[in-house]
Amino acid sequence: METTEPKLQLNSSRLLPRRIFNRAFALVYSAAVSAVLYHHVETLLRRSTATFPSFLTTLSILMSDIVLAFMWLSSQAFRMNPVTTKPFPENLQKVLNRPEDFPALDVFICTADPYKEPPMRVAATALSVMAYDYPTEKLSVYVSDDGGSELTLFALMEAAEFGKVWLPYCKENRVVERCPEAYFGSDFAARNSKTEKIKEMYENMKKRVENVVKTGYITDECKSSEHEAFAKFQTKDFTIHHHPPIIQVVSESSEENKDVVGCCMPNLIYVSRQKSPTSPHHFKAGALNVLLRVSAVMTNAPTLLTLDCDMVSNDPSTPLKMLCYFKDNSFGPNLGYVQFPVRFNGLNKADIYGSEFKRMYHINPMGLNGLSGPDYFGTGTFFNRRVFHGCPSSMIVPEIPELGPDHVVEKPVNDRAILELAHHVASCEYENQTKWGSKLGFRYGSLVEDYYTGYRLHCEGWKSVYCSPERPAFLSEMPIALNDVVTQTKRWSVGLLEVALSKYSPLTYGTRYIGPLMAHCYSYYAFGPIWSLPIMVYAFLPQTTIVNNISIFPKVSDPWFFLYVFLFLGAYGQDYVEFVLAKGTALRWWSDQRMWLVRGLSSDLFGTLEYISNHLGIVARGFNVTNKVNDDELRKRYDEGKFEFGVPSPMFVPLSTAAIVNLGAFLWGFSQVLKGRHKLDEMFVQMVLACFGVVNSWPVYEAMFLRRDKGRMPAKITLIAGFLAWLLFAVSSFITKMHVNVGE
Ligand SMILES: O=c1ccn([C@@H]2O[C@H](COP(=O)(O)OP(=O)(O)O[C@H]3O[C@H](CO)[C@@H](O)[C@H](O)[C@H]3O)[C@@H](O)[C@H]2O)c(=O)[nH]1
Numbered sequence: 001m002e003t004t005e006p007k008l009q010l011n012s013s014r015l016l017p018r019r020i021f022n023r024a025f026a027l028v029y030s031a032a033v034s035a036v037l038y039h040h041v042e043t044l045l046r047r048s049t050a051t052f053p054s055f056l057t058t059l060s061i062l063m064s065d066i067v068l069a070f071m072w073l074s075s076q077a078f079r080m081n082p083v084t085t086k087p088f089p090e091n092l093q094k095v096l097n098r099p100e101d102f103p104a105l106d107v108f109i110c111t112a113d114p115y116k117e118p119p120m121r122v123a124a125t126a127l128s129v130m131a132y133d134y135p136t137e138k139l140s141v142y143v144s145d146d147g148g149s150e151l152t153l154f155a156l157m158e159a160a161e162f163g164k165v166w167l168p169y170c171k172e173n174r175v176v177e178r179c180p181e182a183y184f185g186s187d188f189a190a191r192n193s194k195t196e197k198i199k200e201m202y203e204n205m206k207k208r209v210e211n212v213v214k215t216g217y218i219t220d221e222c223k224s225s226e227h228e229a230f231a232k233f234q235t236k237d238f239t240i241h242h243h244p245p246i247i248q249v250v251s252e253s254s255e256e257n258k259d260v261v262g263c264c265m266p267n268l269i270y271v272s273r274q275k276s277p278t279s280p281h282h283f284k285a286g287a288l289n290v291l292l293r294v295s296a297v298m299t300n301a302p303t304l305l306t307l308d309c310d311m312v313s314n315d316p317s318t319p320l321k322m323l324c325y326f327k328d329n330s331f332g333p334n335l336g337y338v339q340f341p342v343r344f345n346g347l348n349k350a351d352i353y354g355s356e357f358k359r360m361y362h363i364n365p366m367g368l369n370g371l372s373g374p375d376y377f378g379t380g381t382f383f384n385r386r387v388f389h390g391c392p393s394s395m396i397v398p399e400i401p402e403l404g405p406d407h408v409v410e411k412p413v414n415d416r417a418i419l420e421l422a423h424h425v426a427s428c429e430y431e432n433q434t435k436w437g438s439k440l441g442f443r444y445g446s447l448v449e450d451y452y453t454g455y456r457l458h459c460e461g462w463k464s465v466y467c468s469p470e471r472p473a474f475l476s477e478m479p480i481a482l483n484d485v486v487t488q489t490k491r492w493s494v495g496l497l498e499v500a501l502s503k504y505s506p507l508t509y510g511t512r513y514i515g516p517l518m519a520h521c522y523s524y525y526a527f528g529p530i531w532s533l534p535i536m537v538y539a540f541l542p543q544t545t546i547v548n549n550i551s552i553f554p555k556v557s558d559p560w561f562f563l564y565v566f567l568f569l570g571a572y573g574q575d576y577v578e579f580v581l582a583k584g585t586a587l588r589w590w591s592d593q594r595m596w597l598v599r600g601l602s603s604d605l606f607g608t609l610e611y612i613s614n615h616l617g618i619v620a621r622g623f624n625v626t627n628k629v630n631d632d633e634l635r636k637r638y639d640e641g642k643f644e645f646g647v648p649s650p651m652f653v654p655l656s657t658a659a660i661v662n663l664g665a666f667l668w669g670f671s672q673v674l675k676g677r678h679k680l681d682e683m684f685v686q687m688v689l690a691c692f693g694v695v696n697s698w699p700v701y702e703a704m705f706l707r708r709d710k711g712r713m714p715a716k717i718t719l720i721a722g723f724l725a726w727l728l729f730a731v732s733s734f735i736t737k738m739h740v741n742v743g744e
């Protein structure tokens, strides 16, 4: 009898048992949601004869609850089929044992501003992936520099030199932290003379790079042999917004370029695409498309990895884990990308800004795993290059054969003809009258090009996998000042609305192409900015009515009251349980829900306004790059768990006003109850909401009245917020009195 070799399992998937509970709960909860909506409509019809303010109040509550119900419904799609997966790289090694068996891998790293994104950090990211446990001759790292800065190029040249020592050292000593900064700062760093020597080399290189960044130019003695490379930046009229394409092979994978033990080095290529004030450059998506083309011409690896410049590798075996999916035939040829989670370094204990984004980066992707797969996070993603060339069943032929996914590159990266073509495909005009950005490559039209591209790929029929190994594959950093945080999420809000309200809206186009469940998942994000409406209403309306002695919710003895209790505790309870099951702490959960409220009152609201003004042509769209430089004082305050206000940002006004309004309403209501003028059972729901607002606003009060450090709330914002709160109370009581008088 014929014996077949047992097939080695490359990965396993597990359907989470909680789906049964989720489905049952969704059924019960949807009955409760319908009941409450019915209740509102009924009240509204009854009140249409009542005074205008009370009609308006019920209408606002109804609209808010419709939004909450819609968001709740969309979020259920994530809960129907959660799946986790696990790769088995040890089995893969038995299948692929010769370097030739590995597919080539092109890594894309994007940077855009040497002052917001320190070149040293970009260099560390590049080094951490150059040191992957992967055949070096198969590995190419491309750095896209939208900042068009010689400082970044200088840092990469230094990194390439240091890499010749660092790569063999890592492999010899089986170092896991292959970002030198992380390794030398950790307790795992070996203590011996060789390590000390390498550490000193690293420190010296860091000093050189940081010095150059501080002075802003590269002195002649810093420049090694590559004089001519820097000359490209010194041409007349060179600016960030206007310059020719610059492509520089910093380190070449060749016989001549070896590390200190004689092994081949990976390719490291610097790319700064051409910029011109008259051509749209489509931000990061545009940069990635240039990298797609330049890399196609130079190496054309079938697998790609996209990384933000601040996302260092934390596990050298990640590419093997990725191959456990791409090499597994059961996924079929439709597997488009493998997404690893975004995890963060240096968050404070309570993660005050909810920077972990547990729901977006961890809980929801597990839910998507049981459908067509996770959305694309923009970083930490391995792609099959083929996805950028049309749907799985029919390939779109590119303008020139060298850009096709099957094209074989036969010349070295430094070949003259290759370099010439690479410069050509990195020019501004190249994309005119082509399908790049619409049918080819990363998609244009949204500031969240990652979300949008992933969505369009799913619509074309590609699938994806979310793989979250125990040891984080990558580590990134998050902004630690509130203004930076909400500026980042404001950009996301604008980008999401651009998708939600386009002809590719997940609700319409999505439902047609990816089915209702996936479409709801994508809608949940796309329409996310409308959280702002119910949050604004619930932050101000019940509070204002307390002060005007109007009861707007069922009283405690009313059976409808219990419905409210169930809806509130049910949603919060389920959210809490999921958060804790995803290894969250109660403290971090609290911060997470608070940030949801903060975003509703700042970035979601301002993002919506920005979207509207972009649309009307009042303000130009822009990608505001997140600041990645923080001073020590700010870091210290963050580590102590203090919110950083500091700057007089307009985005702080609504949340400061809400803080004052809630406190005012709560104190006033409480005193009225004590004096017997308010009946507590009639005002109970409103008082609970105001109290909830007060508890959530605690850091705002501290920043307004108790703190003296630089991160406190600017007096200007406190004054404006105080005035607005007063105005709200005054106007509302005027209207109420007027209508009472009219009614009499
Ligand atoms: O014109 C641009 C603007 C940005 N970037 C790069 O894009 C990356 C992300 O920018 P960042 O300012 O860090 O934005 P974040 O909001 O932190 O990034 C998240 O959101 C972005 C979409 O808004 C995604 O592109 C990112 O992958 C995702 O991590 C960085 O490496 C930038 O250098 C460019 O290359 N060109």
Ligand SMILES: [Mn+2]
Pocket (backbone or CB within 6 Å): 308, 310, 626
């Ligand atoms: Mn970022």
